[in-house]
Amino acid sequence: MDFRNVQLPREIHTGPGILSEIGDVCNKLLSQKNVTILEGPTTRKIAGNQVIEILEDQGYDISEVIVETATQESVETVVESSKNTSAILGVGGGKVIDVAKMASTINEIPLISIPTTAAHDGMVSPRASIKSSTGSISHESNAPFALIADTQIIAQAPYRFTAAGFSDIISNLTAVEDWKLAYKLTNEPFSDSAAALSLMTARLLMDEVENVRPGHVESAGIVVKGLISSGMAISIAGNSRPASGSEHKFSHALDVIAPKPALHGEQCGVGTIMMMYLQGGNWREVQSILKKVGAPINAKELGIKEEYIIEALTHAHNIRKERYTILGDRGLTREAAENIALKTHVIE
Ligand SMILES: [Zn+2]
Secondary structure, eight states: OOOOOOOOOSEEEEETTGGGGHHHHHHHHOSSSEEEEEEOTTHIIIIIHHHHHHHHHTTOEEEEEEOOSOBHHHHHHHHHHTTTSSEEEEEESHHHHHHHHHHHHHHTOOEEEEESOOSSGGGTSSEEEEEETTEEEEEEOOOOSEEEEEHHHHHHSOHHHHHHHHHHHHTHHHHHHHHHHHHHHHOOOOOHHHHHHHHHHHHHHHHTGGGOOTTOTHHHHHHHHHHHHHHHHHHHHTSSGGGOSHHHHHHHHHHHHOSSOOOHHHHHHHHHHHHHHHHTSOHHHHHHHHHHHTOOOSHHHHTOOHHHHHHHHHHGGGTTTTSOOTTTTTOOOHHHHHHHHHHTTSOO
16 A cells, blocks of 8 residues: 555543543644634533633634534635634534534634534544535544543433434444455455454454443443554545445435434445445344344334335445445345345335
């Protein structure tokens, strides 16, 4: 593999109550005392106010922006309002962090990522998913300059988010298999170290499955750790290959097709069961691990009609077409899609 630019966060702080260190982190990393804080409508209460209070005490000038959607318009708004500030602090779930990533990349200022959920691996990765009229597009961005993941705050989020983050990491198993296939068939660049890190992360998490459950405070920490190393695998590869293959295509297809999609990680988890079946891997193991962790394993639990599952399966290969996977160039026929979904009990 050629040497390239690998971006990783300079500082990672995780643990219960770690948010109280935000002042020290900013003082150490930033040259000026003016920052833009990006929040969602609810994450302001959960963590944003605490960040503002601490930074105001330390004499920071703060401009606040509330973000509700990860769209191009949101990115433009934030680019405009953060123009004369020295950093962006993204306080929230995936959408807030994605918008913060794009805006900080465009303005060439550092991003401090402060996730309030552990629902997917976006908190550290150098990719941002921004909605357009034709679905979400994954953009290259700078990696966050620093990550502050307060597990006490993350543990307060609904357990569903943590289980979804767990499922997003499990999808590394099929993603790496797809990547290997693309390397063999199309000579796509492959990184052994990124693939190994990605698989190890998924395996370690499977070993910890008993410790990830509702009401268990350490669960958030376990999943956050996994999301950080998954994000690092993406950074090392320079693209999302180690953590995104056919199962992610299926999830992105559902986002476009289903009127009410489930969480990204939840859809990827169900996608992993089916793609693992296609790849000839141990899909029953994946199914039982996801069941144990309390993540959805079928259409009913996703809250998505079976017909949308089938449609998404037949359309999945068209998402990011240049990314070769087990779905091939032609994708699945309707009959094959039904067969796979039935065999893996995703539909009845
Ligand atoms: Zn994902």
